[in-house]
Amino acid sequence: MSLAEFETIIEVPFYDLDPMNVVWHGNYVKYTEIARCALLEKIGYSYDEMRVDGIMYPVAKMEMKFIKSAVFGQKLCVKTIVEELEPGLNIKYIIKDAGTGETLFKAKTMQICVEFSTGKSIYEAPEKLKKGLECLKNS
Amino acid sequence: MSLAEFETIIEVPFYDLDPMNVVWHGNYVKYTEIARCALLEKIGYSYDEMRVDGIMYPVAKMEMKFIKSAVFGQKLCVKTIVEELEPGLNIKYIIKDAGTGETLFKAKTMQICVEFSTGKSIYEAPEKLKKGLECLKNS
Amino acid sequence: MSLAEFETIIEVPFYDLDPMNVVWHGNYVKYTEIARCALLEKIGYSYDEMRVDGIMYPVAKMEMKFIKSAVFGQKLCVKTIVEELEPGLNIKYIIKDAGTGETLFKAKTMQICVEFSTGKSIYEAPEKLKKGLECLKNS
Amino acid sequence: MSLAEFETIIEVPFYDLDPMNVVWHGNYVKYTEIARCALLEKIGYSYDEMRVDGIMYPVAKMEMKFIKSAVFGQKLCVKTIVEELEPGLNIKYIIKDAGTGETLFKAKTMQICVEFSTGKSIYEAPEKLKKGLECLKNS
Numbered sequence: 364m365s366l367a368e369f370e371t372i373i374e375v376p377f378y379d380l381d382p383m384n385v386v387w388h389g390n391y392v393k394y395t396e397i398a399r400c401a402l403l404e405k406i407g408y409s410y411d412e413m414r415v416d417g418i419m420y421p422v423a424k425m426e427m428k429f430i431k432s433a434v435f436g437q438k439l440c441v442k443t444i445v446e447e448l449e450p451g452l453n454i455k456y457i458i459k460d461a462g463t464g465e466t467l468f469k470a471k472t473m474q475i476c477v478e479f480s481t482g483k484s485i486y487e488a489p490e491k492l493k494k495g496l497e498c499l500k501n502s
Numbered sequence: 503m504s505l506a507e508f509e510t511i512i513e514v515p516f517y518d519l520d521p522m523n524v525v526w527h528g529n530y531v532k533y534t535e536i537a538r539c540a541l542l543e544k545i546g547y548s549y550d551e552m553r554v555d556g557i558m559y560p561v562a563k564m565e566m567k568f569i570k571s572a573v574f575g576q577k578l579c580v581k582t583i584v585e586e587l588e589p590g591l592n593i594k595y596i597i598k599d600a601g602t603g604e605t606l607f608k609a610k611t612m613q614i615c616v617e618f619s620t621g622k623s624i625y626e627a628p629e630k631l632k633k634g635l636e637c638l639k640n641s
Numbered sequence: 642m643s644l645a646e647f648e649t650i651i652e653v654p655f656y657d658l659d660p661m662n663v664v665w666h667g668n669y670v671k672y673t674e675i676a677r678c679a680l681l682e683k684i685g686y687s688y689d690e691m692r693v694d695g696i697m698y699p700v701a702k703m704e705m706k707f708i709k710s711a712v713f714g715q716k717l718c719v720k721t722i723v724e725e726l727e728p729g730l731n732i733k734y735i736i737k738d739a740g741t742g743e744t745l746f747k748a749k750t751m752q753i754c755v756e757f758s759t760g761k762s763i764y765e766a767p768e769k770l771k772k773g774l775e776c777l778k779n780s
Numbered sequence: 781m782s783l784a785e786f787e788t789i790i791e792v793p794f795y796d797l798d799p800m801n802v803v804w805h806g807n808y809v810k811y812t813e814i815a816r817c818a819l820l821e822k823i824g825y826s827y828d829e830m831r832v833d834g835i836m837y838p839v840a841k842m843e844m845k846f847i848k849s850a851v852f853g854q855k856l857c858v859k860t861i862v863e864e865l866e867p868g869l870n871i872k873y874i875i876k877d878a879g880t881g882e883t884l885f886k887a888k889t890m891q892i893c894v895e896f897s898t899g900k901s902i903y904e905a906p907e908k909l910k911k912g913l914e915c916l917k918n919s
Contacts, residue, residue: 376535380798380799419661429699516660531809560800566842567840567841568842671793678794714826
């Protein structure tokens with residue numbers, strides 16, 4: 364059971380294409396980050412606010428599956444599914460064509476909360492993150 | 503007097519930032535391309551349709567002025583102003599904060615129409631481009 | 642037992658850094674591609690030559706582990722280890738500091754050979770790839 | 781008369797290509813930065829050292845001319861020519877094929893020295909930069 368879910372729409376820009384006229388595989392990392400940041404923005408706890416609180420959330424692991432290539436101008440729906448908050452923040456991503464619903468890409472990231480001043484990992488999620496996700500789930 | 507004008511909203515993604523915590527200067531080229539493609543999409547003559555017609559429009563010259571740095575999550579309004587259609591397509595770009603209207607960046611591009619099959623430059627603008635811009639201007 | 646191994650040196654450019662003053666995690670995908678292309682170049686069967694032979698090798702899966710952040714100007718040694726050729730091309734990557742040997746990053750990619758004209762997957766590796774890797778192994 | 785000149789070799793990576801199978805125009809900004817950083821590294825005054833001295837050198841203006849498209853694996857020679865040091869740092873860039881010497885691209889950047897603590901522009905070049913460039917010129 365997921366802790367929270369969120370959807371973001373992205374339109375494929377021309378500069379993300381490769382010589383096969385499809386999105387270069389490395390650019391999907393950007394799409395997952397846009398969607399993750401939109402989720403954090405939605406719950407009111409963005410990277411900028413984490414910084415003020417003296418923490419950051421670097422990505423420690425990432426897995427990607429490229430199912431079907433996205434093309435220029437295609438509207439993509441990136442669904443983010445928060446699967447775990449502790450000890451790390453685990454998010455799943457599913458990218459579908461925003462119109463047809465066809466699945467193009469899946470990914471998972473694992474992020475670790477790190478204290479700026481000490482560089483130490485923190486295995487308990489910040490209250491603001493927990494509460495924000497709860498609110499989103501119940502909304 | 504401009505041939506047509508158009509505005510696009512962009513939100514600064516995290517991955518465009520540099521160690522100064524502002525947008526890395528090279529990323530503004532992407533913002534101008536997004537805005538130019540949105541303009542072409544609006545008038546119904548995108549890069550994909552040009553390709554079908556056997557032409558492309560590579561950028562031959564570009565000038566950029568970096569006035570104030572954009573930051574994470576900032577909503578930018580990119581105004582494209584088509585200044586000339588022949589012999590080349592000259593577009594001016596002004597990026598402002600979408601809220602305050604403060605100017606952050608200005609640029610110009612000059613693009614040349616090239617025939618795919620021969621690689622030759624074409625100095626007369628395609629009818630579809632001319633008509634599309636006229637429609638936009640009169641709308 | 643690996644089918645072949647190869648090492649490439651990369652120097653971290655300024656534009657790959659993020660606001661934490663370290664390499665943004667998505668940029669490691671580029672480093673793996675540089676190393677993979679250098680390996681293919683070494684064995685004489687680059688993406689350009691595959692294209693002439695009517696095939697391509699899109700990445701179907703990728704896993705990444707971010708162990709320690711790379712910094713500006715750091716010289717990285719990217720080791721590519723070919724683990725499997727059929728049915729897909731599986732490559733492992735280990736990025737170390739070129740001086741100290743400290744491990745910073747690990748990854749795996751799985752690529753599928755696809756015929757351009759039909760879009761069909763090919764599960765037998767092309768002879769040129771097999772022979773090239775054998776030569777490299779025995780060199 | 782130039783204040784100093786320097787040359788850097790770059791090999792075009794696959795991920796810099798666009799659907800025309802040539803380098804996407806915005807990627808040349810990266811090549812100019814690599815060359816500029818190599819020049820500063822050579823004279824012993826890199827961005828990291830400037831930061832320690834409390835200054836930075838953001839790009840305020842940039843002009844680019846795209847003469848001929850660079851392709852995958854092409855070895856490029858980027859020549860940097862320091863034209864002015866005060867009030868701003870003006871550098872000219874010429875990219876040629878490293879083998880044939882054919883010119884592909886030209887650019888100019890204008891950078892302004894800025895004090896970190898105050899955000900104020902400094903119109904006199906730092907001594908380390910002046911001396912470094914003199915040494916390079918006389919070497």
